[in-house]
Amino acid sequence: MHPLARMILHRLALGLLTLFAISLFIFMAIELLPGDLAEEVLGQSATPETVAAFRRDLGLDQPAYVRYLDWLGGIVRGDFGQSLANNRPISDLLAARLGNTLFLAVYAAVISVPLAVGLGLLAALYRGSWFDRGVNIFTLSSISFPEYFVAYILMLFLSIRWGIFPSISDFGSSAGLGEMLYRTFLPALTLVLVVTAHMMRMTRAAIINLLAQPYIEMAWLKGASPLRVILRHALPNALAPIINVVALNLAYLITGVVIVEVVFVYPGLGQLMVDSVAKRDIPVVQASCLIFASIYILLNLGADVLAIATNPRLMYRK
Amino acid sequence: MSKPLLTIRDLKIEGRKGNDWLPIIKGVDLELRRGEVLGLIGESGAGKSTMGLAAMGYTRDGTRISGGEITFDGMDLRGLSERRKRGLRGKRIAYVAQSAAANFNPAHRLIDQYSEGPADIHGLTSQRDAAQDARMLYARLRLPNPDEIGFRYPHQLSGGQLQRAMTAMAMSCKPDLIIFDEPTTALDVTTQIEVLRAIRDAVRELGTAAIYITHDLAVVAQMADRIKILLRGEEVEEQPTREMLANPKEPYSKSLWAVRSFEVEERPVPTDETPVLRVHDVTAEYAQGIPVLENVSFDIHAGRTVAVVGESGSGKSTMARVITGLLPPTAGQIALEGTALPPRLAQRRKGDLQQVQMIYQSADTAMNPKQTIREILGRPIWFYLGLRGRAQEDKIRELLTAIELDPNEFIDRYPGSLSGGQKQRIGIARALAAEPKFIICDEVTSALDQLVAEGILRLLKRLQDERGLAYMFITHDLATVRAIADYVVVMQNGKVVEQGPKSQMFTPPHHPYTKLLLSSVPDMDPDWLDRTIKTREEA
Known part of the structure; x- marks a missing residue:
């Protein structure tokens, strides 16, 4: 078996184990x-009788491990x-909400990942310049404010003052893609x-970290341009x-958006979870947590696999 | 006489230290004609590499050219724009670095790195033609499998192969000038001879001029038409190679030649006493079923030095790991003064640990840079001898005096502020602090310049005489063996191919591998390379 395939299987098994531990937790x-x-519901x-009947119905009278x-x-x-x-059924509820959350996450990722990596590369290329400092200051300030603050500021200007974008993002079920992107x-x-900011600074640091490597000097000595290097x-x-x-x-973007979803009244998984906690809808809370955990594990697995797949030293043995 | 290809006049280069700019090159002249090879030699810190890079109009971060002229083929390199200089680099002036392993980009195949210069950067040819050229050059440089080797990644090749591939890469644009910066220093002697031959043939066939930077006189003697000696950024002297070898004028040049004269007289192996350390039939492996050491046996006696020689990968350093207990052997045993040592480090008693100490190749990485010399030496003194306070201080001072460093000056300094030779002396003092009977010296002089290395060897010899120490000296350098050993163990592929007293090892008949090793060490004779290659081809 290819080492990469074996590694993926190995990590998937570990991921399942982690998920099991999380479910217990x-x-x-x-x-x-x-x-x-x-009593809450x-x-x-x-009356005590109705409460007891309710508990029996839901199996709440059973011991915890059962x-x-x-x-x-x-x-x-x-x-x-x-x-x-x-x-x-919770699976129906989750499916719709998860779809919305993924839509927003993909939307944000499609903009932020190329932007962050691009800015990081440019900042590394022109390190120490005004461009570098400017990008650093801007991204650092945007990360330094809590996200609800950023959200309200954007809402204040882009929505309330200038009325360019709507402040409530719920697009209903019949909106087309353009409408969804706009809302x-x-x-x-x-x-x-x-x-x-986080991705951009990491890209910049990772690149600059390598610039002292002998093979970078070699590239300069071969006549490569800064961009090429x-x-x-x-x-x-x-x-x-x-x-x-x-x-x-x-x-x-998927698991941490609760606050943003609430601020913009966006029907995502995060808001579902917040609502369910308020309503003591425990099965929904549990299911949402588990979904978040799986996404986290899968993304990290994906990152590890990609990191190996892009490294010839690990892909091609001696 | 044709016009010189490269002329450097009164070149001055400075390096930044804190807020000051200190001189690195203090006004050096250099002239090179087409097709000519100039050898640039000197110790580390002499400014050889800085000079070589300056010939490309390039300075490293934290250095700057502060004066002088660099003229390449009529162009003033100092006045040229960055863009124009980029147009020259790689195309008309190319560079071959010391460590090919570090200078190849690990993310790309060799052939892509080869064709990057001619096809992508300078636009001289197509990818396809460049790849075709690469195959021909790989064949000319005697790389195995020249048609396929280019499709490999750097980590899939050996050091010697990479060095040749890098020479090929430097030649990819058929430059007028190639700077070779210690291209064989990191290689074993048996590999070095192949690379030297490949470089010299290629330079001759293409008529390329070259600056060959090295600290090894015997190597430069094979390669250069003229030799220039640098010392701390200044020229000592320059002469045609044969004259320089026969008749060096300056005292410093003469001292470089004299280095190889240090030699310990061989002391016989005592027959009636228990050896300090006995390696008995040791077999060891990292992965199951693949032995890196096979049935290795030898003895080391008090007051004697056993040199373990072999190429990289022969199992020399693994031997040290087995003796120190870092790698328990799968068979055989290590006995200290007749008593078997537990195979694992964790099972050994403090008394056992105390008797076996180690000095490392790279004193830089073997010491904690955040500790003062006092802390570095104080720790083993406390751990093994239980001394604290005043007694510990006295012991540290005594050790520093023993390694010929002034205690008042050095005791509170950090390793970072020491020179390479001084650091290695501290490494020796740390091993001595335990008051051991046996010390493993793992390539302790190979990172040092010849003069400094000789000082270290003399010190080790004196300490041995005073304290009756037994040394195991791991090295790939036969000159070091000749200088310090009483007894020699030659290793190849994890096996001992030959062992015996030094005098016996250096007189024929030899084991074929020993013979290969011995005959691969360059002589200070410009005809040595031709002669050796001829002898080998006839055989």
């Missing part, structure tokens, strides 16, 4: 939440259970501003750290 954490679900005036195993067994079969709030522009821009000689060797930081930020 999520379940226990939620067990520790104060308050009783049945049925209200203060419910409920955990039930839950886990369901997930293995692809069944996340039913929402307590509206009795719909979600502000949350996407907020995310771009938040993640670009950066793109052809430094960048291919800096891919591993860049890929890793990109993966980390992509994961953030």
Whole structure:
């Protein structure tokens, strides 16, 4: 078997193990939440009999490990259970919301990744120049403000003052792609501003780190232009750290957008989770957590695989 | 007489240290005609590489040309724009660096790096034609499989192969001038001879002028028409090669020649005493089933030096790892004064550890740069001898005196502020601090200049005489063996091919491999390379 294939299988197995540990952790954490679900849902005036019946219905009278195993067994079969709030299957709920979250994440990533890597390369090329400083100051300030602050500032100017973009991003179910891109522009821009700095600075640092390498000096001595030195000689060797930081930020775009989704009233997974916590819709919270964890694990796996695939020393043995 | 290709007049280069600019090259002249090879020699820090790069109009970060003229084929390189200089680099002046492994880009195939110059940067030819040229040059430089080797990545080749591939790359645009910066220093002698031959033939056939930078006189004698000696940024003297070898004028030049005269008189191996260290039938492996050492046996006696020689990959350093317990052997044992040592480092008692100490090749990386000499030496003194406070201080001072460094001056300094030779002396003192009976010296002089290296060898010899130390001297340099050894163990591919007293090893008949090693060490004779190649081809 090709070493890369073996490595992917190995890491997938490890990922499953991690996911299992996370499922246990999520379940226990939620067990520790104060308050009783049945009383919360049925209200203060419910009689003890109705509460007991409700608990029996949901299996809440069972010991924790039985409920955990039930839950886990369901997930293995692809069944996340039913929402307590509206009795719909959780997998349907998640599918729609996850789609929205992915749309926003891809939107932001398509802008921010090329932008960040490009700016990082240019900053490395012109390091110490005004351009370099300017880019650094701008990206650092955008990352230094909390994202809801950035979001409200954008909303204030681009939406309320100048009325270019809508401040509420819910595009309904019948919007075309253009409409969707237009309506979600502000949350996407907020995310771009938040993640670009990290990726850009890492790209810049990874490239500059390599510029003292003898093979870079060799490239200069072959008469290569600065752009060529950066793109052809430094960048291919800096891919591993860049890929890793990109993966980390992509994961953030999916799992860390809760606040942005709430601010822009965007029907994504993050908002679903926040709503479900408020409603004590525990099965939905658990399922969302698990989805976030899987995405995180998959993205990191992807980054590791890519980092190896782009490194000839690991791909071609002696 | 034709017009010179390269003329350098009164060149001055400065390097930045903190806020000051200190001179590196202090007004050196140089002239080179087409097809001529100039040897540039000197110790490290003499400014050889700086000179070589300046001939391309290039200065490293933190250095600047502060005066003088550099004229290449009628063009003033100092006055040329960056763009014009880029047009010359690689195309008309090319560079071959010391470590080909570090100077090839690990991300690209050799052939792409070859054709980058002629096809992509300078637009002289197509990718396809450049690749065709590469194959021919690879064949001419005697690379194995010239049609396919270009499609490999740098890490898939050996050091000697890479060095030849780099020479090919430098020739890709058929330049008028090639700067060779210590191209064979990192190679084994048996590989060096092949690379020297390839370089010389290629330079002759293409009629390229060259500046050949090295610290090895015997190597430069084979390559250069003229030799220029540099010392701390200044020219000592320049002469045609044969005259320089026969009749060096300046005292410094003469001292370079004299270095190889140090030689310890061989002391016989005692027959009736237990050896300090006995390596008995040791086999070791990193991966299961692939032995890196096979049935190795030899003894080391008190007050004697055993040199373990061989090329890289022969298992010399693995031997050191087995003796120190870092790599437990799969068979055989190591005995210290007649008692078997536990195979694993973790199982050894403090007393065992104390008796076996080590001095490393690179004193730079073997010492913590954030510790003062006091801390570096104090730690083993406390750990092994249990001395603290005043007693420890006295011991440190005694050690520094023993390695010929003034305690008052050095005790509170950091390794970073020391010269290469001084650092290696601290390495020796650290090994001595444990008061061992046996010290492994792993290529301790190979990173040092000849004069400095000789000082280290003399010091080791004196300490041995005073303290009755046993040394195991790992080296690939036969001159070092001749200088310091009493007994020689020759290794190849993890096996001992021959062992015996030094006098026996250096007199025929030899084992074929020993013979190959011995005959590959360059002599200070300009005809040595031709003669050796001829003898080998006849054989």
